[in-house]
Amino acid sequence: MGLKEHVLYRLALTPLMLLVLLTLVFVLMRVLPGDPITMLEGKNIPEEVLARRRAELGLDKPLHVQYVNYLYSVFVKLDLGVTALERIPVSYLIATRLPATVDLAIAASLVAIGIGVVMGLLSARYEESWFPQFARVYSSVVYSIPVFYLGLLLQVGLARPSGLPTTGRLSPVNMVALDSLPVRTGFVLIDSLANGRLDIAADYLVHMLLPALTLGIYLSGIFTRVTYLSVSEAMVQDYTRAARARGIREWRVVTRYGFRNALIPLLTMAGLQVAALLGGAVLTETTFNWEGVGLLVYEGILKRDYAIVQGAVTVYALIVALVSLVVDVAYTLVDPRVRY
Amino acid sequence: MKKPSSKVLIAAAVAIVVVAAIAAFLLSRQAGPAAPKAKDVLIIGTTDSIQTTLDPCEAYDYLGVNIIENMGEGLFKYEPGTVKLVNALAVSYTVSPDRRIWEIKIRTDAKFQDGTPLTAQAVVWSWNRTITLNQDPAFLIADLIERAEAVGQDTVRVYLKAPFEETYVKSLLATWVAFPVNPRTTPMEVVKPPNTVDMIGPYKLGTWKPGEYVELVANPNYYGEKPKTPRIIIRFYKDAQSLRLAVENGEVDVAFRTLSPADIKDIMEKGKLQVVAGPGIAPIRYMVLNLNKEPFDDKRVRQAIAYLIDREQIVNTVFMGKFAQPLYSMVPVGFLGHKDSFKERYGSKPNIDAARKLLREAGYSEANPLRIELWFTPVRYTPAEPDIAALLKQQLEASGLIKVELKSADWATYRQLFKEEKIACWLLGWYPDFLDPDNYVRPFYHSGANGWLRVNYKNPEVDRLIDEQVLQPTDQRVQTLARIQDIVADDAPIVPLWQEGQFVVAQPNIKGVVLDYSQIFRYYLLYAEVQG
Numbered sequence: 024m025g026l027k028e029h030v031l032y033r034l035a036l037t038p039l040m041l042l043v044l045l046t047l048v049f050v051l052m053r054v055l056p057g058d059p060i061t062m063l064e065g066k067n068i069p070e071e072v073l074a075r076r077r078a079e080l081g082l083d084k085p086l087h088v089q090y091v092n093y094l095y096s097v098f099v100k101l102d103l104g105v106t107a108l109e110r111i112p113v114s115y116l117i118a119t120r121l122p123a124t125v126d127l128a129i130a131a132s133l134v135a136i137g138i139g140v141v142m143g144l145l146s147a148r149y150e151e152s153w154f155p156q157f158a159r160v161y162s163s164v165v166y167s168i169p170v171f172y173l174g175l176l177l178q179v180g181l182a183r184p185s186g187l188p189t190t191g192r193l194s195p196v197n198m199v200a201l202d203s204l205p206v207r208t209g210f211v212l213i214d215s216l217a218n219g220r221l222d223i224a225a226d227y228l229v230h231m232l233l234p235a236l237t238l239g240i241y242l243s244g245i246f247t248r249v250t251y252l253s254v255s256e257a258m259v260q261d262y263t264r265a266a267r268a269r270g271i272r273e274w275r276v277v278t279r280y281g282f283r284n285a286l287i288p289l290l291t292m293a294g295l296q297v298a299a300l301l302g303g304a305v306l307t308e309t310t311f312n313w314e315g316v317g318l319l320v321y322e323g324i325l326k327r328d329y330a331i332v333q334g335a336v337t338v339y340a341l342i343v344a345l346v347s348l349v350v351d352v353a354y355t356l357v358d359p360r361v362r363y
Numbered sequence: 364m365k366k367p368s369s370k371v372l373i374a375a376a377v378a379i380v381v382v383a384a385i386a387a388f389l390l391s392r393q394a395g396p397a398a399p400k401a402k403d404v405l406i407i408g409t410t411d412s413i414q415t416t417l418d419p420c421e422a423y424d425y426l427g428v429n430i431i432e433n434m435g436e437g438l439f440k441y442e443p444g445t446v447k448l449v450n451a452l453a454v455s456y457t458v459s460p461d462r463r464i465w466e467i468k469i470r471t472d473a474k475f476q477d478g479t480p481l482t483a484q485a486v487v488w489s490w491n492r493t494i495t496l497n498q499d500p501a502f503l504i505a506d507l508i509e510r511a512e513a514v515g516q517d518t519v520r521v522y523l524k525a526p527f528e529e530t531y532v533k534s535l536l537a538t539w540v541a542f543p544v545n546p547r548t549t550p551m552e553v554v555k556p557p558n559t560v561d562m563i564g565p566y567k568l569g570t571w572k573p574g575e576y577v578e579l580v581a582n583p584n585y586y587g588e589k590p591k592t593p594r595i596i597i598r599f600y601k602d603a604q605s606l607r608l609a610v611e612n613g614e615v616d617v618a619f620r621t622l623s624p625a626d627i628k629d630i631m632e633k634g635k636l637q638v639v640a641g642p643g644i645a646p647i648r649y650m651v652l653n654l655n656k657e658p659f660d661d662k663r664v665r666q667a668i669a670y671l672i673d674r675e676q677i678v679n680t681v682f683m684g685k686f687a688q689p690l691y692s693m694v695p696v697g698f699l700g701h702k703d704s705f706k707e708r709y710g711s712k713p714n715i716d717a718a719r720k721l722l723r724e725a726g727y728s729e730a731n732p733l734r735i736e737l738w739f740t741p742v743r744y745t746p747a748e749p750d751i752a753a754l755l756k757q758q759l760e761a762s763g764l765i766k767v768e769l770k771s772a773d774w775a776t777y778r779q780l781f782k783e784e785k786i787a788c789w790l791l792g793w794y795p796d797f798l799d800p801d802n803y804v805r806p807f808y809h810s811g812a813n814g815w816l817r818v819n820y821k822n823p824e825v826d827r828l829i830d831e832q833v834l835q836p837t838d839q840r841v842q843t844l845a846r847i848q849d850i851v852a853d854d855a856p857i858v859p860l861w862q863e864g865q866f867v868v869a870q871p872n873i874k875g876v877v878l879d880y881s882q883i884f885r886y887y888l889l890y891a892e893v894q895g
Contacts, residue, residue: 057775062414064778065791066423067806067815068499108415109556111573119572178608186612190605194614195406195598199578202570312605314575322574322601325742327775 026355030348037344041337045097048336049090052329058082059107059327080107103334113334117316122209123192124315127238128300130231134239139246147254148277158251162244170303174237174310181233188230190312197223234311238303242296249292253285286357294350298343402891404594408606408615412599417559419539421498425645425794428539430577432883435542435562438467439533441881443888446798448533452481452543452563462526467519474584475545476561483513488546498553503540503796528840531833534799565590565887575599579886590887591875603746610636610868616891618868619884623746624682627866636868640685641878643865644695646744646792650858654819656787658733663721665855669709670718673758678861680754681747686866690859692848694803697880700844704852705859715762722764733765738789740777781817798881800844805829808851820856
């Protein structure tokens with residue numbers, strides 16, 4: 024199978040994967056007690072008004088009818104529906120929130136890969152010292168620590184003394200200012216720089232620091248291990264011995280000969296971690312009030328807003344599918360030995 | 364040219380990142396959060412959210428309604444700091460001798476945001492819209508008004524469904540669902556986010572980003588006093604902890620609803636922020652006992668529980684004695700007809716002997732204690748809910764004849780559990796729809812209106828008295844309300860616990876915080892005193 028066929032094959036599998044996922048989410052959300060209208064109950068709203076609201080959402084229909092209606096809406100009409108109580112289109116909500124999640128994911132990946140690669144290389148370079156042990160313990164600790172707890176630790180340990188912001192993406196005044204700028208893509212950095220508002224861009228970066236560190240540190244453990252293992256494996260190969268024999272300095276051997284060997288596993292790991300990244304983003308966004316899709320999902324689950332959760336999962340699934348496809352293609356660029 | 368070594372490149376990259384981070388931090392300090400504040404914009408942080416829309420015909424949650432209260436007004440309104448109903452868009456009114464027809468003269472100088480003058484036709488159209496669309500809170504006026512008509516440009520004639528008492532009618536006409544909306548621009552359907560309708564009030568909607576913030580700006584066409592601060596931004600926070608950090612960092616000027624009482628205490632001790640406390644009724648808190656379920660079908664068990672509750676301990680321990688007060692009737696303190704019926708019937712302190720006697724009569728003993736599950740929901744009300752549940756368990760178990768198991772669930776699950784009558788003893792809270800004692804007795808004790816609660820309480824005498832009180836003159840009404848409260852205290856299907864006060868945490872320079880029983884947080888009175 025050539026690369027083109029491989030890409031087409033993967034693309035063809037995506038709707039099937041979506042179907043399985045959506046079915047799972049559909050069932051899980053309905054297993055939870057209550058429904059979206061439950062949020063309005065506990066007040067003396069007349070029963071007939073509540074019943075009418077349920078009927079408007081189709082919640083009065085049998086489950087299998089709701090299921091078919093939902094799939095029809097997603098796959099045929101390409102419509103993610105509206106939120107239950109506010110009746111805002113879910114696609115609009117996701118479109119306004121997605122840039123924040125993408126920004127956070129990119130920043131966190133940079134932190135994770137940065138820390139991971141540096142620690143992995145140092146471990147491989149100073150194999151005989153205490154450092155690899157330290158890196159191993161670090162990796163285990165950060166990988167096992169709950170991400171919201173790590174966030175809380177950073178909030179208390181870093182933000183309190185330094186005055187760094189702990190909630191939201193921007194200060195409230197800048198949030199409103201951003202929404203009134205003429206050039207709008209939804210990406211804060213692009214919008215603020217394109218409109219010459221350096222102060223908003225700076226405010227955004229400062230707000231992003233703690234969430235990106237939290238999610239980045241959480242994911243850095245696995246990158247540390249992967250880098251270390253791949254590089255140290257390469258370090259005992261003949262070609263690295265030969266390099267040493269040619270008098271090339273050890274650090275250069277590690278970075279040039281060893282690290283190249285780690286690129287494929289790193290790339291694989293980066294691809295695999297996209298799902299973990301998005302999952303971690305839900306908790307990180309919740310901890311830091313970072314208004315991305317993750318926070319939307321959290322609120323959606325609490326409110327039992329089926330449309331929000333199903334819509335967000337659809338978008339998440341598409342992102343994961345797309346990224347893993349890109350990673351597959353990228354293999355062939357990084358390593359000419361890879362063929363499809 | 365020699366290529367720079369990788370060391371140099373790495374060092375350069377690190378230097379750029381460090382410099383950029385420091386620059387960003389410094390720049391944001393200068394131009395970011397603090398700079399444009401001063402006095403033309405105030406930021407209010409809250410953990411509340413807007414549950415549905417900002418259309419007065421549909422909004423039915425605290426924050427949504429409160430924002431509407433700042434953007435509109437009805438024919439009557441509450442004077443700030445009091446529970447006195449005064450004319451707002453009304454100038455005067457007359458009531459027919461049979462109390463079924465009201466003629467209300469309205470202001471002729473009031474205009475909507477787009478400059479359209481207010482007319483009697485607009486008032487009637489708005490009410491008809493609310494009743495026709497029949498959304499969640501429509502019953503507030505739909506159950507009151509038979510029909511309404513315009514008499515000329517400046518008089519509204521209202522035909523009531525029954526000869527209701529005067530304050531009762533005015534309090535319902537003061538609710539947000541009765542606010543006039545501009546017929547020229549308002550559609551005959553619910554206006555969805557991020558929009559609202561054109562009303563007559565101190566503010567109008569600027570930008571609304573659902574789930575993130577709402578911006579209000581001064582309404583230039585408002586006939587009344589201009590707001591003290593021209594722009595208000597209401598910023599949503601996910602929980603009390605985020606809100607506390609935001610107010611402590613100076614990111615918000617005012618934090619209103621809801622920090623935990625323990626946080627407030629901590630903030631007061633630190634002394635850097637001001638804490639303003641005010642009386643409150645939102646919510647009142649109570650324990651529901653399902654009368655269809657054992658053992659609560661036995662009146663003696665319910666009365667034993669009422670004997671054992673120590674409200675003062677809850678208020679003093681959890682609310683520091685400042686932010687709540689004990690509640691001995693479902694009609695809160697500060698309301699027409701309030702009577703401390705539970706205090707008179709069971710005392711203000713726990714009476715363990717009386718409780719033990721009743722429980723023994725009901726067949727319980729040390730060897731065969733009464734086992735109950737007490738349910739609570741940890742997020743919807745105060746963040747201190749688990750502490751309160753633990754205290755209640757302690758109080759009930761002090762009898763030596765009751766064993767309590769605490770259980771909790773998130774709101775959606777909780778609501779489903781009590782709706783399906785799978786639980787029999789649970790804690791709830793009530794936010795008033797309108798400020799009248801009827802709203803504190805009918806939804807709980809009238810068998811035709813308490814279905815939502817699943818308490819299954821039905822007492823024909825209480826039903827009759829509730830129906831009568833809204834038709835009686837005030838003096839007689841107070842007596843009827845007292846009688847109702849005495850009967851339901853004895854039956855004890857619901858045990859009132861406490862009523863929560865309101866508190867605002869604000870930066871030291873914030874003035875104009877007015878908190879009263881109306882529960883309306885008036886943004887238009889707030890302002891920041893500028894230093895220097």
